[in-house]
Amino acid sequence: MTAFDVVVVGSGIVGLGHALAASDRGLSVVVVDRAAALGGASVRNFGHLCFTPQGGLAREFAARSRPVWLRLAADAGLWLRESGTVVVARHDDELAVLRQLAAERGSESVFGSGQPDVMLLSAAEVETRLPLAAGMAVGGALLPWDLQVNPRQAGAGLAAGLAGRGVEFRYRTAVTAVRPGRVTTTRGSVDAGTVIVAVNHDIDQLYPEVALREGIRRCGLDMLRVDAGLRSPLPAPVLTGWSLLRYGAFAELPAAALLGDRLRRQYPALAELDLNQMYTQLPDGSLIVGDTHYRGASVSPFQNENAFEELLRLTAELFGVPRPRVLERWQGVYASGRDDFLIDEPEPGVHLVAATTGIGMTTGLGLAEHVIASVCDSSIPILKGIS
Ligand SMILES: Cc1cc2nc3c(=O)[nH]c(=O)nc-3n(C[C@H](O)[C@H](O)[C@H](O)COP(=O)(O)OP(=O)(O)OC[C@H]3O[C@@H](n4cnc5c(N)ncnc54)[C@H](O)[C@@H]3O)c2cc1C
Structure with a gap:
């Protein structure tokens, strides 16, 4: 039997x-x-590489991910837009959050030089960029370092590129047990010096005690792809005030607490859905619309139509269009934990790695760089999964 240096599960x-x-x-x-092909969270997401609003360890991994994504776009021909993100503020308390992050970050950026992390926009500047309903914005921001990929193509393109470089892929092969140096699968064992277990929320199947200890549950999300009939294409992913409660660097700002109070008071039904109203546009012009969040040891596969109705109503309201035509609906699932990441080595040479909040596309490549760098060089301490 061939032994590999590294076996990656997932x-x-x-x-x-x-x-x-x-x-x-x-x-x-x-x-x-x-699985027979990529079908997990990595294809069910927005493809939004939202580096800027990450904080702490997530920011570090985001900064390491960005150049890798740019390299992949050039080398593996992945569709990628250096679009930045446009945040629409519809209320002064949303603008206050954007102003606080702009002030905190200043003119320097960990992502590069020449532009700040946060560029505040007037209402007119937001309306020039986005086909919004009249009077919708009171202002906003451009996060110029953010990127967009097509989630339906990115993972498959990366896998094809890796296969071309000699990485072996064994699909339809479930791992049933992991030991140092060996994983047992439904098609025999695989030997390797290093085992990486990257199975997202299914970590609770292979390592139930770790999932329990780290408080890892499943988070289900309702998603849509629609034909919204927008007046003009979206030049970048679009975030709203709800997004400012979600990503670490925004959510930790003092102004975010006030914003959260107001949104929950004004829109209790949307807060109940744990909404993040946001949009990305795919190369074919269709719009990915989301999302809602519900957590548990398992998530119900029966998606409540009310969530989709609200997402469609909000989309029509924001862009001033009739109810969008639904092209697809789906449920996404990811691991949700107390911290942003699971990085653990329960036995020598066995590494459990996951993004335990919905930022794996943004941070996953940098997280992986870090783990493999520390596996290869014992002088690099492995960072723990704290946020
Ligand atoms: C709806 C939605 C929207 C999101 N939007 C964004 C976004 O815009 N930006 C962002 O940064 N992040 C986003 N995320 C989060 C991001 O998609 C995830 O964090 C990331 O894709 C997780 O990658 P992964 O490789 O850990 O998991 P997955 O892509 O789920 O892959 C895990 C793989 O492990 C395999 N597996 C599981 N158990 C076994 C086993 N025992 N044996 C063999 N194989 C196994 C599965 O088949 C699967 O292929 C979103 C997530 C969702 C669900």
Whole structure:
């Protein structure tokens, strides 16, 4: 039996990131996935690489991810837009959050030079950029360092590129047990010096005690792809005031607490859905619309139509269009924990790695870079999964 340097369990973006980082260092890699093709969170998301609003460890991983994504776009031909993100503020308390982050970050950026992290926009500047309903914005911001990929193409493109570099992929192969140096699968064992387990929320199947200890649950999300009939295309992913409660660097600002109070008081039904009203536009012009959040040890597969109705109503209201035509609906699931990441080594040479909030596309490649760098060089301390 061939022994590999690294076996990666899970072929989502986190697993692929590890395969890439290991392959970049000349290691032999095999990726094992129980599915026939990529179908997990890594294809069900917005493709929004929202580097700027990350804080703490997530910001570090975001900064490491960005150049990797840019390299992949050039090398593997992935569709990627250096679009930034446009945040629409519809209320002064939303503007206050944007102003606070702009002041905190100043003119420097960890992502590069030449432009700040947050560029405040007037209402007129937001309306020039986005096809909004009249009078919708009181202002906003451009987060110029953010990127957009097509989630339906990015993972598959990266996997194809890795296969072309000699990384072996074994699909329809479920891992049933992990030990140092060996994983047992439904198609025999695989030996490797390093085992990376990147199975997202399914960590509770392989390592139930770790999932319990780290408070990892499943988070379900309702998503739509629509034909919204917008007056003009979206030049960038669009966030709203609800998004300012969600991403670490925004959510920790004093102004975010006031914003949260107001939104929950004014829109209790939307707060109940744990809404993040946001949009990305795919290359074919259709709009990805989301999302809602519900958490538990398992999530109900029966999606409540009320959530979709609210998402469609809000979209029509924001862009001043009739109810959009629904092209697709789906449920996304990701691991949700107390911290932003799970990074654990329960046995020597076995690494459990996950983004435990909805930022794996943004941070996953940088997270993987870090883990493989510390596996290859014991002088690099492994960072723990705290946010
Ligand atoms: C609706 C939605 C929207 C999101 N939007 C964004 C966004 O815009 N930006 C962002 O940064 N993040 C976003 N996220 C989060 C991001 O998509 C995830 O954090 C990321 O994709 C997780 O990647 P992963 O590789 O850990 O998991 P996955 O992509 O789910 O891959 C895990 C893989 O493990 C395999 N697996 C599981 N168990 C086994 C086993 N025992 N044996 C073999 N294989 C196994 C599965 O088959 C699967 O292929 C979103 C998530 C969702 C659901």
